[in-house]
Amino acid sequence: MNNLTGMLMQMEQIEAEVTSKLAGLKDRRIEGMSDDGLVTATVDIWFNVRSISINREMVSQKTYDLGTLESMIRQAVNNAISAARGVLKEELGAVLGGRIPAQFSGFFGRGAFNEQG
Numbered sequence: 127m128n129n130l131t132g133m134l135m136q137m138e139q140i141e142a143e144v145t146s147k148l149a150g151l152k153d154r155r156i157e158g159m160s161d162d163g164l165v166t167a168t169v170d171i172w173f174n175v176r177s178i179s180i181n182r183e184m185v186s187q188k189t190y191d192l193g194t195l196e197s198m199i200r201q202a203v204n205n206a207i208s209a210a211r212g213v214l215k216e217e218l219g220a221v222l223g224g225r226i227p228a229q230f231s232g233f234f235g236r237g238a239f240n241e242q243g
Contacts, residue, residue, distance in 0.1 A: 156170075166178070
């Protein structure tokens with residue numbers, strides 16, 4: 127019974143630490159950029175897109191077709207989300223001793239979440 131009680135107390139402590147980490151990250155913004163730097167996307171730690179900006183100077187120097195612009199926007203957003211996943215993995219991994227449970231592997235960028243398109 128003592129082992130179970132100790133384990134439950136440890137789980138509560140980990141939950142409190144994770145909650146505290148997430149609260150500390152709630153205002154954090156992470157940027158991602160298209161490969162050529164034309165588009166920058168900013169997301170929060172929950173992967174909500176907060177802003178998208180297009181480099182007006184680059185746009186004025188070259189004509190971009192709509193498909194290319196859409197692709198660059200998608201690329202910037204995906205890069206920002208990937209970076210946000212990295213921040214979460216690092217921050218929560220520190221609380222969890224570097225071990226992320228297998229159930230969350232896709233959440234942190236493995237599997238279907240890496241697909242482009």
